[in-house]
Amino acid sequence: MIPLNIQIKSIVFSFLYGIIFSILTNLNYKFIFYTKKVFRIIINILFVLDNVVIYFIILRLINDGIIHYYFVIALILGYFGVNKLSSRILSKFKR
Secondary structure (H helix, E strand, C coil), X not given: CCCHHHHHHHHXXXXXXXXXXXXXXXXXXXXXXXXXXXXXXXXXXHHHHHHXXXXXXXXXXXXXXXXXXXXXXXXXXXXXXXXXXXXXXXXXXXX
């Protein structure tokens, strides 16, 4: 059983990493359409692998790499929360 303070740190980290991953995905999106097809594939594979490895390394430092479903849920909520928020903000500026 993981102590409560470590679980809270892990959930907060997962949520914040979801936010960071969303921002990095938006930046990576620009590179996808301005390069050749081979570079697109390589960039996407490296991007996903790097982010997954960084997430697990930091999670390993926080709680010895134990993953629970609510860590994944927090990661997904952070990712989609920022995407939804940024799309609302951008839609207001486009008007």
